[in-house]
Amino acid sequence: xxxxKFGILSMLLAVVVAFASCxxxxxxxETGSKILINEVLxxxxxNYQDDYGMHSAWVELFNKSYGNYNVASHMLKFSNTxxxxxxxxxxxxxxxxxxxxxxxxxxxxxGQPERGTFHVNFLLDPTQETWIGIYDGxxxxxxxxxxxxxxxxxxxxxxxxxxxxxxxxIRGEGTSKYVTPSTNNFTLDKNVKMEKxxxxxxxxxxxxxxxxxxxxxxxxxxxxxxxxxxxxxTWWALRTAAKAKGLSDEETKESMTKGSTPGEVFAAIAMxxxxxxxxxxxxxxxxxxxxxxxxxxxxxxxxxxxxxxxxRK
Amino acid sequence: MGEFGNxxxxxxxxxxxxxxxYNATWQHFAMIAIGIFFIYLAVAKExxxxxxxxxxxxxxxGNIPFNMDAGxxxxxxxxxxxLNIFYQGVQQGWYPPLIFLGIGAMTxxxxxxxxxxxxxxxxxxxxxxxxxxxxxxxxxxxxMQAGAIGxxxxxxxxxxxxxxxxxxxxxxxxxxxxxxxxxxxxxxxQPPIMRLLTTSKERVIRMKPPRAxxxxxxxxxxxxxxxxxxxxxxxxxxxxxxxxxxxxxKESGVTRRLAETAxxxxxxxxxxxxxxxxGASTQASEFLTLDSILIxxxxxxxxxxxxxxxxxxxxxxxxxxSKENKIxxxxxxxxxxxxxxxxxxxxxxxxxxxxxxxxxxxAMGPNVAGVIGSxxxxxxxxxxxx
Numbered sequence: 030x031x032x033x034k035f036g037i038l039s040m041l042l043a044v045v046v047a048f049a050s051c052x053x054x055x056x057x058x059e060t061g062s063k064i065l066i067n068e069v070l071x072x073x074x075x076n077y078q079d080d081y082g083m084h085s086a087w088v089e090l091f092n093k094s095y096g097n098y099n100v101a102s103h104m105l106k107f108s109n110t111x112x113x114x115x116x117x118x119x120x121x122x123x124x125x126x127x128x129x130x131x132x133x134x135x136x137x138x139x140g141q142p143e144r145g146t147f148h149v150n151f152l153l154d155p156t157q158e159t160w161i162g163i164y165d166g167x168x169x170x171x172x173x174x175x176x177x178x179x180x181x182x183x184x185x186x187x188x189x190x191x192x193x194x195x196x197x198x199i200r201g202e203g204t205s206k207y208v209t210p211s212t213n214n215f216t217l218d219k220n221v222k223m224e225k226x227x228x229x230x231x232x233x234x235x236x237x238x239x240x241x242x243x244x245x246x247x248x249x250x251x252x253x254x255x256x257x258x259x260x261x262x263t264w265w266a267l268r269t270a271a272k273a274k275g276l277s278d279e280e281t282k283e284s285m286t287k288g289s290t291p292g293e294v295f296a297a298i299a300m301x302x303x304x305x306x307x308x309x310x311x312x313x314x315x316x317x318x319x320x321x322x323x324x325x326x327x328x329x330x331x332x333x334x335x336x337x338x339x340x341r342k
Numbered sequence: 343m344g345e346f347g348n349x350x351x352x353x354x355x356x357x358x359x360x361x362x363x364y365n366a367t368w369q370h371f372a373m374i375a376i377g378i379f380f381i382y383l384a385v386a387k388e389x390x391x392x393x394x395x396x397x398x399x400x401x402x403x404g405n406i407p408f409n410m411d412a413g414x415x416x417x418x419x420x421x422x423x424x425l426n427i428f429y430q431g432v433q434q435g436w437y438p439p440l441i442f443l444g445i446g447a448m449t450x451x452x453x454x455x456x457x458x459x460x461x462x463x464x465x466x467x468x469x470x471x472x473x474x475x476x477x478x479x480x481x482x483x484x485x486m487q488a489g490a491i492g493x494x495x496x497x498x499x500x501x502x503x504x505x506x507x508x509x510x511x512x513x514x515x516x517x518x519x520x521x522x523x524x525x526x527x528x529x530x531x532q533p534p535i536m537r538l539l540t541t542s543k544e545r546v547i548r549m550k551p552p553r554a555x556x557x558x559x560x561x562x563x564x565x566x567x568x569x570x571x572x573x574x575x576x577x578x579x580x581x582x583x584x585x586x587x588x589x590x591x592k593e594s595g596v597t598r599r600l601a602e603t604a605x606x607x608x609x610x611x612x613x614x615x616x617x618x619x620x621g622a623s624t625q626a627s628e629f630l631t632l633d634s635i636l637i638x639x640x641x642x643x644x645x646x647x648x649x650x651x652x653x654x655x656x657x658x659x660x661x662x663x664s665k666e667n668k669i670x671x672x673x674x675x676x677x678x679x680x681x682x683x684x685x686x687x688x689x690x691x692x693x694x695x696x697x698x699x700x701x702x703x704x705a706m707g708p709n710v711a712g713v714i715g716s717x718x719x720x721x722x723x724x725x726x727x728x
Contacts, residue, residue: 222726222727223484223485223486226485226727227484230485231479232476232479233472233475233476233485234476236472236476236489236726237469237475239726240472240722240726241465241468241469241472243574243722244468244715244719244722245462245465245466246574247465247571247574247575247714247715247718248461248462248464248465248711248714248715248718249461249462249465250574251458251566251567251571251714252458252459252461252462254566254570255454255559255563255566256458258559258562259455259456259458259553259555259559262556263553
């Protein structure tokens with residue numbers, strides 16, 4: 030029983046450790062929203078052009094999830110001054126509002142919504158602090174960004190350093206930080222993990238050790254837990270059986286320490302009994318006669334299966 | 343008449359360029375010969391017929407030569423062709439989890455639950471994967487390709503297909519055929535290694551009969567198994583999730599129809615589609631390369647390493663076990679998760695040395711632990727490399 034208690038205690042400890050090791054909430058971390066404002070360019074002189082060949086300010090949205098996301102019926106809101114907010118309702122019925130997984134879409138802040146779905150009804154002013162938010166159809170704020178006044182020069186954007194992550198930076202200042210409309214802010218041009226393995230574990234020993242450690246840990250955990258569950262289960266079964274027989278606690282303990290009879294013994298007894306029961310008759314001579322049975326009727330040749338019913342008027 | 347005659351001749355000439363005979367190369371005939379050999383092994387030798395017949399016939403289908411430039415949409419690799427649609431299950435990796443669902447619904451984990459220490463043998467046999475991984479790296483494959491090749495040592499076809507479709511799609515055909523071929527050849531590969539690594543005294547060790555496992559334990563197993571393994575290796579979720587789900591369908595006792603469908607018609611349908619498309623994916627132009635030959639060699643090595651590590655681990659484990667709890671090292675090979683073939687090998691080899699020592703029920707423990715172990719290993723490789 031002490032072992033059982035130990036097993037239960039170790040399981041409880043494992044649960045506590047598991048909860049304690051849960052990922053802590055990081056201050057300032059994005060909410061669970063799948064759609065994020067990813068980059069904003071406020072003064073466009075030589076940057077990206079819209080379909081009309083115009084250089085307008087733009088707001089880039091990023092679908093952080095690994096599934097499609099439709100921004101139709103969402104609202105893009107903008108404000109320079111508290112209490113004065115412009116809202117743009119993203120129309121339904123345009124297939125382009127469906128953003129593929131981990132992809133981007135641009136909205137042109139040119140104040141000319143008549144030019145199409147992706148042209149909003151407000152303009153951005155870099156000389157004032159600017160707040161932009163995106164709301165879902167139920168007017169729930171999904172994501173927002175506040176851009177301080179006068180931090181963006183011409184053709185500079187305010188962008189997340191890595192798509193979907195929290196750190197924002199000014200882009201377009203030097204050669205290393207490009208403005209990236211409608212594409213990744215951070216370009217993955219190599220498989221970092223694989224390169225790490227190629228450089229640091231060229232012969233694969235590190236992978237073998239770490240992976241085998243994980244495989245062993247997983248199965249070791251199962252071993253420990255099912256070892257404990259098995260002991261509890263055996264103890265419980267014996268106890269229940271003993272109670273059913275009306276044995277006292279002392280007698281139960283005694284019955285538990287007697288050990289179990291090997292399965293082979295029961296199998297041998299069962300087989301012997303089976304043979305004995307089956308062997309009640311002498312072997313007799315038998316004659317097997319097969320006669321052809323002639324049956325005139327069969328459901329297969331019934332007319333009801335071959336004729337269609339007459340239509341009822 | 344002369345013009346019409348020319349038209350007829352030109353027409354027949356065009357048709358001739360469409361025929362298999364016109365487009366055939368020696369590589370096509372080589373692959374067709376391999377396909378026929380697989381079918382021969384399945385029919386005459388009964389080596390894994392459920393796998394080798396679909397794969398062998400798939401090889402015939404995939405290697406019928408045709409004019410690739412004609413846009414006939416008949417080839418496996420032609421977008422939108424019927425074979426290509428069937429192949430999506432392999433390419434997108436949704437056949438393997440469905441196979442695992444069926445395996446879960448047909449597997450009895452009682453042997454493992456009654457003697458949980460056998461799980462560690464299933465873990466030890468996964469050394470085959472990482473041994474092959476290291477050798478593949480040494481041969482010049484990149485880490486992702488080496489990981490996909492190494493998984494052949496897990497002796498688990500669906501897992502091999504699942505992982506290679508993610509890590510090295512261009513090698514998937516060779517990896518899948520290699521994995522299934524060596525699974526079929528387990529009766530040839532394993533016994534000599536088992537005999538070589540064990541003493542006559544060890545081969546006749548009698549193990550304690552497994553205890554009876556209660557229904558409650560059987561129901562708890564898939565739930566706890568899923569939670570533990572997937573919390574540790576979430577990347578193994580598609581395989582482990584379906585494996586344990588299938589097992590819960592079986593053991594819950596209240597979803598008999600679902601369990602029967604999963605282990606019967608469903609797994610049969612998926613096995614047919616998987617086997618034929620994997621076979622057809624060995625199109626000569628894609629398959630007959632030096633890499634494929636290397637993969638076959640590495641596959642054999644990975645099986646040898648896995649069997650060796652399983653047997654040696656039992657011998658090592660026995661050093662810490664009391665006399666009455668010792669494990670017969672002949673079940674070490676069954677950590678290689680070719681279910682139930684490697685467990686059957688333990689039984690056959692065991693009976694050669696003691697005709698009254700039945701090892702099958704004991705060997706099934708590490709055998710099914712090997713399935714879990716190889717799925718976990720696949721998850722680890724995915725997590726590390728992708």
